[in-house]
Amino acid sequence: MTLPPLDTAPSPRSQPAATLPPLAAALSLTARCYVLERRKPVTGSAFATFFRRDVAAMARALIAPRSERLLVRASTGAPGWASVPWLACFAPHVTRSMRHGVYVALFINARDERIILSLQHGAADILTRDGTTEGHRHLRRLAATTRAALVGHNHGFSTAPLSLSSTARLPLGYEAGCALSRSWAADAPDLTRLEPDLSAMLDLYRHLTGG
Template identity: 35%
Template sequence: MSLGYALRRIVEEYPLAKLDPPAGHPLAAVIRRGAPDELRQVLEAVEGTFLVKGSPGRGTHWAAVPWLAVFDPAVTTSATRGYYLVYLFPADRERVHLSLAQGTVAALREHGPRALEHLRASGDRLRQRLADFAGRLPLADLRLGTTGELPEGYEAAHILGLSYGLNDLADERRLREDLALGVEAYRALKSRGGLDA
């Protein structure tokens, strides 16, 4: 398997997989273990220590938007808080987004009904702080094609990134270069003060 193959498999198989419970499902295993293993191998070429996790959902429920994330343990070890790199799989199952994103759940807990507004305003400030990456990571407005607290939170929490059509996932070299660029932006944000205003 390669990273591109793992990403494409999630995109293509997720709609049918959701008809069965996630417990013991082969695609849930790909999201939790197979794809993270591929991502770890790609990250071996990038200096640093990273934690990689994938989530197809929780318990007996598939996620509306599954994800595969890269965490700098000095920043966060969870998608709930801080900021991190994440592959998000929109509901239309025609694309994959690589997003430098803010933790959504912590913002929802802290800001309640104003959380999305807070995340968008914070994202705007952080994009300005990372203006030198805007041309190389041009996706500034993320759409996941589904409603709900978490998908809408992921959209609002997005800072910058890239979007891939299914055919783009065959270009393993590009995926590796883009991931290295995402890590560079992640580190730049860390060195420029992180989420602090």
């Protein structure tokens, strides 16, 4: 794993509790350092480059053996820092963007230093078209329909509301559009489960989308 040079150490209250696989370790680092890193200019940020390029590459390597085609992208925001950075896997016959369609995402809740795996409906286009209140209703209906389509799969993922600890427009839309999720503290021992849980979520995504 290529780590960025950091001017500040990770938060002392959240040090990794176990040896983690590469993608889980990189996401743990991001969750623990993001609040401090986003205080610096995003232009030329080694940390932003690390997340967009290196963390996305780790995810691509992890899912490369899968039979279906998936696009992987990661973002810390543009032009400035996002309040919630994300890494997402898209079935290209469904969507290639976080703006619309259904996909699998990994969100960083930086305030609470948590990592969230989510089966997700894109929010931006719906919010632009329908406005905030009706857009959230529409996203919640889509998420409920997706959950219903996966009843009987015994997946074990949470159907509880998602919390990204942000009042920004898009994160609130992501919360409304979440169908299933699993969340970890950045220092949780069971973060070792992130990579197999991502694979299991992608299996559900493939079933849902006919990938």
